Amino acid sequence: MSETAGNREIIYLDNSATTMVCREAADKAYAAMTESYGNPSSRHLLGIAAADLLREARQNVADALHSRPEEILFTSCGTEADNIAFFGAANAFKHRGNRIVTTAIEHPAVLKAASELENRGFDVVRLRPGRDGIIKPEDLFAAVNEKTVLVSIMLVNNETGAVQPVEAAREAVRRANAPALVHCDAVQAFCRTDVDPRKLGVDLLTVSSHKIHGPKGAAALFIKNGVRIPPMMFGGGQENGMRPGTEALPALAGFGEAARVAAASLTQNAALAARLKARLVDGAKEIPGAVVNSPEDGCPYVVNLSVPGIRSEVMLNALSAKAICVSSGSACSKGAKSSVLAAMDLPRAAADSAIRVSFSRYNTQEDVEKLLREMKNAADTLLKASV
Numbered sequence: 001m002s003e004t005a006g007n008r009e010i011i012y013l014d015n016s017a018t019t020m021v022c023r024e025a026a027d028k029a030y031a032a033m034t035e036s037y038g039n040p041s042s043r044h045l046l047g048i049a050a051a052d053l054l055r056e057a058r059q060n061v062a063d064a065l066h067s068r069p070e071e072i073l074f075t076s077c078g079t080e081a082d083n084i085a086f087f088g089a090a091n092a093f094k095h096r097g098n099r100i101v102t103t104a105i106e107h108p109a110v111l112k113a114a115s116e117l118e119n120r121g122f123d124v125v126r127l128r129p130g131r132d133g134i135i136k137p138e139d140l141f142a143a144v145n146e147k148t149v150l151v152s153i154m155l156v157n158n159e160t161g162a163v164q165p166v167e168a169a170r171e172a173v174r175r176a177n178a179p180a181l182v183h184c185d186a187v188q189a190f191c192r193t194d195v196d197p198r199k200l201g202v203d204l205l206t207v208s209s210h211k212i213h214g215p216k217g218a219a220a221l222f223i224k225n226g227v228r229i230p231p232m233m234f235g236g237g238q239e240n241g242m243r244p245g246t247e248a249l250p251a252l253a254g255f256g257e258a259a260r261v262a263a264a265s266l267t268q269n270a271a272l273a274a275r276l277k278a279r280l281v282d283g284a285k286e287i288p289g290a291v292v293n294s295p296e297d298g299c300p301y302v303v304n305l306s307v308p309g310i311r312s313e314v315m316l317n318a319l320s321a322k323a324i325c326v327s328s329g330s331a332c333s334k335g336a337k338s339s340v341l342a343a344m345d346l347p348r349a350a351a352d353s354a355i356r357v358s359f360s361r362y363n364t365q366e367d368v369e370k371l372l373r374e375m376k377n378a379a380d381t382l383l384k385a386s387v
């Protein structure tokens with residue numbers, strides 16, 4: 001375990017909610033606060049140093065996305081990037097149609113932006129996944145018509161790790177001859193799998209710093225060269241006028257560094273996550289009644305599993321008492337019922353007892369062994385108490 005792994009008393013398995021900032025990103029953010037603290041728009045030497053740091057961050061994020069720096073629009077969070085994509089696409093094309101096609105398993109940043117546009121008169125189609133949590137390409141082909149202005153589908157689901165058929169969105173738009181832009185929320189995929197917007201065939205793609213060991217307060221929307229969407233905010237000329245306001249340089253510099261470090265070790269990190277997932281799935285067979293709700297071929301960083309009979313919050317609290325952090329759903333839902341599991345039509349007993357375990361490159365086999373031990377203890381005690 002490297003010394004950047006933080007407080008080893010705590011086993012942190014909630015990396016889909018947020019991650020520990022890595023040493024390299026923290027150092028970069030610190031330097032931005034204490035050395036290159038000028039305003040990137042200032043013309044003096046400290047402004048130039050800050051602008052250089054901003055340029056480096058943008059290049060690093062662009063490199064990690066196999067794209068060009070001018071295609072990276074920095075924002076404050078993934079939620080903001082999703083909203084710019086939705087309202088930008090809707091405003092850009094509202095004269096050409098009013099259908100928006102998305103899925104029922106998106107993050108609230110997408111679901112609620114879609115609902116708001118529905119309130120404003122758009123015709124929103126929300127595709128439901130199969131029991132495996134995966135959207136069927138045929139459903140995309142059927143839903144996209146010539147009036148469709150936006151198709152938005154996530155790459156990796158935040159609750160189950162299920163990988164979605166994003167490439168089918170471009171094909172659906174082509175078949176329907178729709179004016180639509182294609183957006184992908186790749187927040188959970190970025191730097192965990194190799195994300196290439198061109199290979200995915202998308203125009204807009206969201207990523208976020210705090211999911212990849214970067215600081216909170218930084219994210220980006222990839223906007224493919226040549227794609228124009230109108231701004232939602234007005235002010236100074238920062239971010240090409242698309243997102244005015246003095247740049248949050250410490251967070252952005254940390255984001256760039258986090259992307260650089262994570263992209264460089266992506267393959268070995270993914271192999272570690274695959275080993276951890278395999279052990280967790282195998283070890284769960286020893287826990288009475290346990291079922292895994294994530295697809296076998298899903299992104300290995302996320303495993304959703306249930307011990308029917310033990311409610312999610314009860315298991316979460318039992319594990320938390322042993323200094324093991326997992327989630328009972330997405331952090332944003334704050335314990336509310338999971339709309340993702342509901343859309344998958346998971347049996348009630350499994351949905352009510354679902355917990356999400358999400359890994360990072362700092363987790364170890366011992367973390368998984370301890371989790372399995374404590375889940376089994378909790379199951380033995382709590383299930384016995386309930387008979």
Ligand code: PLP
Nearest residue numbers: 077078079107109158187188208
């Ligand atoms: N999209 C997905 C799939 C997410 O998992 C999250 C965060 O959990 C977001 C968007 C929102 O990102 P942020 O927390 O940076 O606003």
